[in-house]
Amino acid sequence: MRTKLFTLFLLVSVLISGCVTATTQAPIATAIPPTPQTIVVTSVPQTIVETVISEVLVTPTPLPNPEAVIQSVEPDAVIGFWTFWLSPTFDQYIKDTIARFNEAYPGVTVNWEDHQATFQDDLKASFAAGNAPDVINLSVSEGWVSDYASQGLLMPLDDKVPQSVKDLYFPGLWNEQLINGVNFQFPWYQGINVYLINHQVYDQTGLTIDDFPKNWTDLPALCATIKEKTGTLCDIRLTVNDLISQMVYEGNVKPISEDGTSFTFDSADAVAWLQQYVDMVKAGTVDKTVLVTDQDRVGLDLFTTGKAAFYATGPNLIREVRKNNPGLYGYLGVVPAPVGKSGVIGKGLMGISVNAQTKFPNASLALAQFFTNPKSMLEFSKIVAIYPSTPDSYADPFFSAAPVAIEDSAKPFAEDAVSKYADIVPTIPHKADVNAILLRHVQDALFNNVPAQQALTDAVTEANQLLP
Amino acid sequence: MTKKFSLTPYLFLTPALVAIAIFVVYPIFAVFYYSFTDYSIVTPPVWIGLKNYSWLIHDTIFWRSLAHSFVYLLVTPILIVLSIILAIVVNRKLPGIQAFRALFFIPVISGSIAVGIAWRLMLDTNGIINAILLSLGILKEPMQWLAEPALTLPFCMALTIWLGVGYYMMIFLAGLQNIPEELYDAAMLDGCNSWQKHWHVSIPGLRPQITFVAVISSLAALQVFNEVFTLTGSLGGILQSGYTVVFYLWQQAFRLSHAGKASAIAMALLVITLAFSITNIRLLERGTETD
């Protein structure tokens, strides 16, 4: 009897789970009814205004939508849009913006999906499957735009977008992550690189917030002091997926020769940069797991638990800290990030790119541009501490208002900082492989007592074999 | 009596053979082919002859991964010894013994991923393990457990052992219960004490189970992936200390998009597991003979 019941239970659960599983989640699509159009017909001597569609609206849209700047958008286009780690917090914002997009470009259906920790895996697989999304939010700071663009998977934008549109963006941001001089992304929301300070720990060092290093090269000394006075470790991260970029910004290193025939990241500058990290590891002043993790959130985690004096991040992540450790919020301070030897304070954070194989190029361009236009980005800035890539947004009184909460503390200098963002990393061929080689040798120097110079030279030798 | 030709045996075999042909036979040929190409999955394969193999032979990381996979074989004897001891201990009619047996099986049923995640949390620099050791005074400073290259593989192996003990304990338990009482009585009469009794009766009696577990466990040890992935993420441990052959294969194929190189690694894996697989087959066949 028990066996019979069991078999029945099995069958029922298979059926139920099969039914549940079979219903796929409906994609989020927004489509709106047609708006009545008005056509101005000029004939001598009168001007007659005719309404073409039978519906009569009390307040029609009198002019073409000022935000509709891309021409020849395909009617009845259906495009896929992937964002990175924005759901569920910003669900409403995305949906509202899509709705506004449809006012400017009616007839375009947008299927929006948000992907998180597995974004890269999912995207690579979808490219392999041939069903990658048409419009993709990519991380500029992690080098994803150059990754995909160098494989020919993204649409080059310079000749597809009118100059008037290009001028909407800060030039430094439009020209980021160029592949052979061509741009592949619409600059989206930017972060301001700041360091969050945990006063509970930091104050024990006896230093004040003004003493916090302005230059990156002074950080190791601070870490030593922190270790000595508080016993905590420094929460510093190597961007293990893009070490070259970090080398360039922090250490002012030139990674590849002018003619692109040989790698040069074993120069004196590079050695000096690596040596600083080696020294910190030897002195035991950094948390080793955070140093080489590939997930930024591991570093944030350490800070959120209140065990670190500072952490390099953006004001937009303060909400994460607050959510997970409200007690810490009151002890937070913010300082602008120390500048690396290169003198350039940073590069862009996020961009939106278009799939080179999209069936609806103009609709995709329109969506990408719409999300990154001044109005959309201003709206975004109002709900979270991110910063627009368009100068026009900063004209809004929102940015000239004095900062209230700690999340707003970057507002006064945001425009200035963002306008100075520039991508100073040259195009690196076989970037993923070069990075893997570099990561291996950097670990040898950090953890295996290989001298920094030797580690880097070995890395260069190995990487050069990849070049023709 | 003439033998009539019948389709029946073939019909019985068809579903399984079709599945195996598509998902096992075809892949072996495909992988063999890919190992001679440069293939990124997104773009079509390009023939490059033996380049992947010569790369493999000279690749220190591959040899390191291989060494790690062989070191991993150590879990097998440890697992066998621990499981047998546990089986012997729980093989008695004490009140509550059922509860203990079930308890030991819980890691198996929870899955390697869930357990691996729990371990990773516990081994954090600020995790509970450090907290306990600090408050007991055993440590002065928290240790960064998963950042020590020398400890990465041992932790993965410990996780495997922790997960496997319950599973194999059950197998040995059943084996023990199949050993006739008379053998133990005879041993007692001969003057054996408790431990000698087990050494002379239980262990030989468990021979089939021991061989079975040895082969299964070795094959699994050579192909470890889950434990490394949950404890070290995609980094594979500092200084590649957690790299195993399958981990390296996965990284080459699905992180760096080098399906050709990964296929060469796969062929190497085939050779490595060959000896163990053949032993496995021989054992299964010997089982048929004793029937």
Added chain:
Amino acid sequence: MMNQTIVKDDHSRVVLQKTTQNFFLYIILSCVAIVTVFPFLWVFFTSFKGPTDAVYSVPPQLIPHDPTFENYLRVWELLPVGRFFTNSIFVTLSVVVLNTLFTSLAAYPLAKMKFRGSNTIFYLLLVTYIIPPALTAIPSYILAVRVFHYYDHIQAAILPYLATVFNIFLLRQAYKGVPDDLIDAGRVDGASELRIWWDIVVPIIRPSLATVAIITFVEQWNNFFWPSLVLPTMTNKTLQVGLVALQGAFLNDSRGIAAGVVMTVVPMIIFFLLLQKQFIRGLTGAVKG
């Protein structure tokens, strides 16, 4: 009189020996049990800790002062944990049912029928047995993505496992144990081979079928490598893959991760506890003494 006392003394000494022995046994068992169960206990308690309960503290605090369900709610809202579950159940049960069916069908002629090519097929199967699963991943992936287009569909997790050579061998052994006369009797009676198989033979090898089912069940439930490659969309992920996604989504939230782990592990534990006997009986039928 003297003899009786001696016997009584011996008896009580033996009883004392046994009690001390049992006492030590319980101690050992409890120690092992604590080591086994501790991670689960810690995860369990952490999942109920509110924001004010320290997760990381020295000395460590195990029991939450301020227990709350909000971690569970948070995880439930953010990730389709229920879907992870049903997906895993669907995949696992499908594989178990289909695999057991196909392999039990296939093993029968190899054990009990004479036909042309039986040896060839058997040796071919033997050869394919040496192929490690990881090797087949890349071409299977390409099949899923390029050829059959079931990438990101739940079938992708099921199809590669429809038949395994190990199970065929195991069942072939089981069939060999079935006396031939029963089968011959059926054949003489004119019953179809399928009939004979289903009505006569299958009931006899039921324990081995249970073994195959259970081994396959545990394997599939724990399977991570392959499903992680072919199920990218969150709502399609199986439990193990979803757990890793959970860890990625909640990396800075240990309480959330703990809640997620508990949610996925507890149902399995309950399931196992209810069906302990069947489980163990099936599992241990794997190796005949």
